[in-house]
Amino acid sequence: MNNRMVQEVIYHNFGRRKGYFQVTSTPLVGPDGHSQTLVLIQDITDMKRMEEQMMHSEKLSALARISAGVAHEIGNPLTSISSYVQILREMEHDEFTRESLDTIAKHINRITDIVRQMSSFSKTATSDLKPHDVHELVALTLDLVKYDKRLKNIQINLDIPEALPGVIVNETQSIQVFMNIILNAADAMASGGILDIKAERLDREVEVSFSDTGPGISAENLEKIFDPFFTTKEKGTGLGLAVSYNIIKSYRGDIVVEIKPEGGTIFKVRLPYHEI
Numbered sequence: 001m002n003n004r005m006v007q008e009v010i011y012h013n014f015g016r017r018k019g020y021f022q023v024t025s026t027p028l029v030g031p032d033g034h035s036q037t038l039v040l041i042q043d044i045t046d047m048k049r050m051e052e053q054m055m056h057s058e059k060l061s062a063l064a065r066i067s068a069g070v071a072h073e074i075g076n077p078l079t080s081i082s083s084y085v086q087i088l089r090e091m092e093h094d095e096f097t098r099e100s101l102d103t104i105a106k107h108i109n110r111i112t113d114i115v116r117q118m119s120s121f122s123k124t125a126t127s128d129l130k131p132h133d134v135h136e137l138v139a140l141t142l143d144l145v146k147y148d149k150r151l152k153n154i155q156i157n158l159d160i161p162e163a164l165p166g167v168i169v170n171e172t173q174s175i176q177v178f179m180n181i182i183l184n185a186a187d188a189m190a191s192g193g194i195l196d197i198k199a200e201r202l203d204r205e206v207e208v209s210f211s212d213t214g215p216g217i218s219a220e221n222l223e224k225i226f227d228p229f230f231t232t233k234e235k236g237t238g239l240g241l242a243v244s245y246n247i248i249k250s251y252r253g254d255i256v257v258e259i260k261p262e263g264g265t266i267f268k269v270r271l272p273y274h275e276i
């Protein structure tokens with residue numbers, strides 16, 4: 001039928017979650033000669049989500065390819081610049097020059113940070129997957145962040161049952177994911193708050209959830225937080241969650257985010273487990 005009209009309509013489900021309807025209208029002439037219109041409304045939200053997810057993983061794999069090259073090409077000269085700046089800084093007595101070198105060093109650190117995070121895109125994520133104890137992974141992560149001043153005013157509550165099955169992950173990577181989520185929560189609670197870390201056994205996965213008492217995330221930003229380079233922070237890289245997403249997906253796990261009605265954000269990391 002030629003004069004059929006197809007339209008996609010976005011609706012906002014309960015104010016937070018976006019959905020899509022496809023509205024197809026087809027003019028018809030009824031048996032009595034009157035024109036009529038047949039309107040078909042389909043909920044295509046799931047299909048759209050899958051499309052979006054596919055686009056997202058394509059973006060990530062393109063980024064992984066670029067990152068491998070960039071990280072290598074930029075990383076080496078950067079190390080060299082950084083050591084020269086340090087040497088000059090130590091030799092210099094002029095106040096202005098020292099301050100300038102400090103500023104240069106600060107900017108170099110930022111670039112180094114971005115390069116380091118970008119290079120973790122390119123690592124083959126499926127290497128070295130073994131069963132790991134969730135309790136231990138969380139403890140190792142907290143050990144790494146315990147001196148970070150962002151966590152100073154944050155109370156961390158742990159609720160991780162001892163008898164959980166081991167999750168099949170790479171230790172370093174999963175610690176990196178937990179750390180990204182914990183530091184994001186800390187950033188969101190700059191003037192203090194509570195972070196609840198819980199683990200729970202689901203059907204085929206162990207779910208580790210991180211629930212904070214920060215301001216939450218707006219509906220508009222919620223769609224973008226896993227995109228590479230999306231950040232709302234002045235000094236953010238926007239790579240933490242994109243890298244984390246990539247890592248968890250490579251384990252065939254999942255990482256989802258929920259906004260609490262009373263404010264605050266929950267990140268849920270679902271990791272496939274191995275029955276021991």
Ligand SMILES: Nc1ncnc2c1ncn2[C@@H]1O[C@H](COP(=O)(O)OP(=O)(O)O)[C@@H](O)[C@H]1O
Nearest residue numbers: 184185188225231232236237238239240241265
């Ligand atoms: N717990 C959280 N509460 C509020 N916003 C968050 C939280 N975690 C992540 N975000 C949002 O997601 C964005 C992307 O996070 P991330 O990828 O880690 O990059 P970065 O931390 O460098 O900004 C953040 O800039 C922030 O806007």
Ligand SMILES: [Mg+2]
Nearest residue numbers: 180184240241
């Ligand atoms: Mg981050």
